[in-house]
Amino acid sequence: MPQFSIHRGRLQAVIYQAVRARLGESRIHTGHRLGHFREDEGGVSAYFFDRHGSHRTTARGDVLVGADGIHSLVRETLYPSEGPARWNGAMLWRGAVDWASFLTGRSMVIAGGMAAKLVVYPIAEGTRPDRRLTNWAVVARISDGSTPPPNKEDWSRMGRFEELMPHVQRFRIPYVNAQALIEATPEFWEYPMCDRDPLPRWSHGRVTLLGDAAHPMYPVGSNGASQAILDARCLADRLRSAEHVVHALWMYEQERLPMTAQIVRMNRKGGPEGVIDAVEARAPDGFTSIDDVLSFEERQAIVRGYASTAGFAREQVNKAA
Ligand SMILES: Cc1cc2nc3c(=O)[nH]c(=O)nc-3n(C[C@H](O)[C@H](O)[C@H](O)COP(=O)(O)OP(=O)(O)OC[C@H]3O[C@@H](n4cnc5c(N)ncnc54)[C@H](O)[C@@H]3O)c2cc1C
Known part of the structure; x- marks a missing residue:
């Protein structure tokens, strides 16, 4: 299985540059929070607000693509009784640090077992030829999964060494000193392992879902964002070729929903x-x-x-x- 590893910020910069080049800077609007939307015969109106709740703008388009992540407002509007994401009781800590290259300099280590796993791999050149920007992730079960996930506001919060290090001590791998690697990382973040059950439908008239809004999954198998990119490729192709946008959204769903639903289920098994x-x-x-x-x-x-x-x-x- 070929794998291409890239720092999230750098990938976002690549996508940003491509959007800027193809659509123009004036089509990119940051600081706009979708509050609600309304569909009618001729299109969709989307109402955007600032962080204080003041209306900023109303946008009008042929379709609305909800690519607004695991806490998607578009999904919640389409499925108001779904409730919060499901948590399996595992916590994931992740960081990146400049570190001595190991094995081929492009190798990935996945170690551990059912109670805890460690993943280490390079995502960019380092400060010297024999070093790499090295990504690490530790997943450990901290609850039996019967409790609700941490509050939405506590997601992606900065990790704490005192909570993480007891889980790291179990790892002894010959190529990388995991404990030293993690201790050398100035800051890292924690994420509860959450997903949602697959939906019966994503596309409702002129509105559809994409990426984590459509199919949030455990981030195992270097997956999640990869599926969002495959969604976007498929949706763009269908919008280009279909006679009507509603049909395009339907065909996109037919192609992508069953496949991603299967991955959500496979990721639950590791x-x-x-x-x-x-x-x-x-x-x-x-x-x-x-x-x-x-x-x-x-x-x-x-x-x-x-x-x-x-x-x-x-x-x-x-x-x-
Ligand atoms: C620790 C960890 C490691 C991962 N590792 C990998 C990996 O190695 N490979 C991989 O492919 N995937 C990985 N993933 C999964 C990946 O991060 C997600 O699948 C991916 O970010 C989903 O992209 P998205 O654009 O659908 O959603 P997001 O990245 O969540 O983006 C949604 C965006 O919508 C915005 N938004 C939310 N609500 C609104 C609103 N109302 N109005 C306007 N904007 C809004 C948010 O601010 C955000 O910018 C990992 C995830 C985690 C947590």
Whole structure:
């Protein structure tokens, strides 16, 4: 499964530059919060407000695409009784720091098991040729999942070493000193592992959902944003070719909803990282040869099965290119 890793801020800058070049600076409006919208026969009116609740502008368009994340107002308007996101009781801490390159300098380490996992990989060049901007993430179960997720306001808050480090001590990997790496990270953030059940429909007339608003999923298998990008590609293609925008939104949903619903469910079982859980389940006390625990074919089936559902398999990537 080929993987391209990029810092989130840099990816957003790439997208911003492309939008600016193609649509022009005047089409980008920051600081506008969608408050509500109204659809009629000829289009959709969207009402935007500032952070203090004052009306800023009303925009009119042929369609409204709700790409407003896991706490989507557009989704809540379409499904008012859905309620908050579901939390599985795991917390995810993530940070990035300039660190000594390991293995090939492009390698990714995924370690741990069902109770906690550690992921380490480079996302950019470092301050010297032998260093990389190194991304790390630790996922650990801190609750049995029966409690509601932390308040929306407490999401993406800065992480605290005293809460994280007890989970890090279990990791001993030969290539990277995980404890030192994390301790050297000046600031990092925490995120509850949340998703939502797949919806029966995204498109309602001239209004549809995209990305996390449509299919919030656990961020395993380097996935989530990748699916939002695939959604956008598909939606743009359908809008270009369909005779009517309502039909375009319907075709987009037909193509993308079943696939992403399956990924939401696969990510609940660990996605491609489930290969580690399968090994741990069969050999909780360790092993000498992994092939005695889970054959190469079984390991490949887990990872390849996920890759092809997610649209990441090499053949699919080559075809799209
Ligand atoms: C710790 C962590 C690690 C992850 N790692 C990966 C990874 O390696 N690979 C990957 O592909 N994905 C990853 N993801 C998932 C990825 O972050 C999301 O899937 C992705 O950000 C979804 O993009 P989006 O544009 O749909 O939503 P968001 O990125 O949530 O963007 C929604 C935007 O809408 C805005 N908004 C919200 N409400 C309104 C409103 N009413 N009016 C106007 N604007 C509004 C928000 O301010 C925000 O800017 C990870 C997620 C987490 C938490």
